[in-house]
Amino acid sequence: MSILSLHNLTYSYSQSHESAIIQGLSMNVHAGEFISIIGVSGSGKSTLFKLIAGLLEPNCGEIRIHGEKCTTNRLGEVAYMPQKDLLLPWRTVLDNCLLPWEFNRKPSRGHKEEVIASIQRMLARFGLGNYEHCYPNELSGGMRQRVAFLRTLITGQDLLLLDEPFGALDAMTKREMHRWLLGLWGDLHKTILFITHDLEEAILLSDRIYLLPSEHNQTVQEIHVNLPRPRQYAMNYDPHFIQLRKDLEQRLYEKTSI
């Protein structure tokens, strides 16, 4: 089943449609998929996420979440994790993770004690068991990113939009986060849309990759990553992986050289 489908989406920050940052974009995301979105700077990756999350409204086109057409307010329907961890510095790790629960007014949100218990279980699983009462500035970059990811999961949404979640981390920490996420992916049962600039990261993590066009007349390109799951870091040296990477680089290069 398709959890998210975009049809002919167009968005422009100004009134004139010629300068549209997103033009006639269509894509389909199935439940349980990990999809990376790659594009040069200014190709509208973050704008796309804001459209899906409901922070922006498209000029024309259609967004369907869970098969339902979203005409009005989509806010609170998908989970969104921005590049910066955006943990509130005056709240402890636990209180930061409780934020989505506080704003959830649906009767299904559950009791606070249950949510706290599940946050504590997840913190333990994320290797943050002893940090629930720490403040964000006492944590390392990788730990903060894991807390931010946990907070995204606590929203209870099936579809997660991750906007370059590891973009600000150093190479070593990033590698660690990839290992961690790959280990987690099997029992997560979520659908992830993942913006990245890192081609290796995209191939390693994704089922499919979308390349956003940089010029208006080009369409979105879709690449299937046919690597078996569960994935491991060693697959970096797999000939198939290297071939995919070459292919991706070529496509990106061709695009920008026009």
Place this chain on the structure above:
Amino acid sequence: MRRPLFKQWAHDYGWSVLLLLILLVSWEAVVALGWVPSFIIPAPTSIIQALIKDSPLLIGQHLIATLEEVSLGFLLSVIVGVMLAVGMHIFRPLEKTLYPFLIISQTIPLIALSPIFIMWFGYSIWSKVAVVFLTAFFPIVVSTYDGLKKGDGDYTELLLTMGANRWDIFRTIEIPMALPSFFSGLKLSIVYCVVGATIGEWLGGTKGLGYFSRRMASNMHTDAMFASILLLSLLGISLFMMIVIMEKQILKRRGSTK
């Protein structure tokens, strides 16, 4: 890294205290040598003597009266100031309408306006409270309003995607973010309060340190005048320190104030 308390204190304030001592000793010497007549500048020792001699009156009556005016005026400034700032923040037309008048209110020379206050409020405490209020509410409005404006757009967007409403954003993001700026406003304001009360008492009254200092000055009791000025200054310092302690208590619970 913690030094013994005294050593830390000496490190922080040692040079200021040393300068103060040098000034006091030379001041005393200048008067004792008869270079300046004591009704122009009384020696520090005679100021202290005057302070001790008049202390029942100075502290028991006039200090209490000034403190009352300051407390009432400050309380009123905080209440009205915060209400104005919040109102302007959540309702743009109010900001557009009021902001110019706020600034105009600060360009009016208070001393020139004060006879009117006497006409309106008589020689009661309220004419002084009015002067205190007019000098003290402005920094509170401006700092609170600016603090609320600081509310980061990224945080707001993240909370919106979690389903937060306007009120949620106000209480979870905007208020905590405004607190440091709010306290800066309080610190400025409390110092102005003491000045405002003194001006108010000068213009008409029967009580208060400002009134006392003026009466002593016209009677050439310069030492008693300086004694009451010393008390006014000490009052300002202690009130300021109280705000600083309160600020530290409230802000220390967050990991970082940034």
